[in-house]
Amino acid sequence: MPRLPSASWGQYEGYNYLGVGVLALAAVAGLAGLSGIRQWRALDWRWMVPLGACCALLTLMALSTRITLGGWTLLDLDPSQRLSPYLAPLRATGRLFWLPYYAILVAVLGGALRLLRPWAANLLLAACLILQIADTNALRDWVRTTVNEPHPSPLRSPVWTKLGEAHANLIVLPAWQCAQNASPGGPEGYRIFGFLAVREKMTINSYQSARYTGRETYCSESLRQIGTRPLAADSVYVVMPEIAGAIANGPQGPGKCHDLDQFILCSANSDFGLSPVLMTPEQRLAHAIANAGFEDGDSIPWTPVWELRANVTRAVAHSGAFSLAETSGVGSVYQDVNGLEPGAAYRISAWVSGSRGASARARIAVFNPSDNTTASSPAVDC
DSSP: OOOOOOSSTTTTTTOOOOHHHHHHHHHHHHHHHHTOHHHHHTSOHHHHHHHHHHHHHHHHHHOOSEEEETTEEEEESOTTOSSHHHHGGGSOOGGGGHHHHHHHHHHHHHHHHHHSOHHHHHHHHHHHHHHHHHHTHHHHHHHHHHHTOOOOOSOOSGGGGGHHHHOSEEEEESOHHHHGGGSTTGGGHHHHHHHHHHHTTOEESOOOOSSOSOHHHHHHHHHHHHTTSOOOTTEEEEEOHHHHHHHHHSTTOSSOEEEETTEEEEESSOOTTOOSOOOOHHHHHHTSSTTTTOTTSSOTTOEEEETOEEEEESSOOSSSSOEEEEEESSEEEEOOOOOOOTTOOOOOOOOOOOOTTOOOEEOOEEEETTTTEEEEOOOEEO
């Protein structure tokens, strides 16, 4: 069956998907159960009742006030969001349904084996397993593609490979856990600089963590101190432009921050052989999209998503010598763009060309991770 669209972001959470095989098995086991009432009486209800009560409570806690089918909202019991703030702590994620989900699986499998003759149960289980494998193939492909998705590093300069020689700490400001999309590197920042710190054997202040407390105090303190204290001699800093301005206007003084691979690198005791003059906001905007024409001879930092195969080629070029050839699969390439001014208007354009005798569609999509919205251009046949 084709995948249904989602009515809201994050509805994949929980993996509470029974599948066609389990549903078919449940239907057969249910029909067999109607004629096997004596089998149900033989169950030990001393543990069935508490288990059922637990499952019912967790199901209630997992329920939402909004009922959807695919991409459509069928019923919204709290459209003004008056009750949701009080109910939200009790229905945080679909993971609350994991226990009822596995109880259903055990009941369906156990019911088939208990109510049917062994040979019939085994044949039925085999047939339903084949159905289940076929039905969940798209989900397994999605997981496999996501796990194996490449994440090329935008850190190209050899300067990055020598940071650990003179510095013990890598400090990212704002740290990823404090600002995420407004942190250097954007959504991928924790990965980019986390791997750099590991490779250079440095400590780092920026990370992705599932749960942490005290974020507000830690984040505000680190940002306030950067403008009132000199940079630590044993640390190197990767900062956003406004923080570089605070460093230049603080006790450290100007000339300690440098543009490098579209990031700003600061140090109290080294200039890394780089210019102390930072790009202006206009220059930074002009270079906001890295390797825009693929003239570096590779696709870094563009990242393919889904099952797209894309390679840089000399065969066709609009200007310069290179272009990106998307040869097979469905998907796109993207890169994170940081440092844009909130509320400002920007124009993004691209040149696309289709191979002779082939058909393809192209569009530009801009995703805003702060509110999970996407703006797309009209599709172009090429």
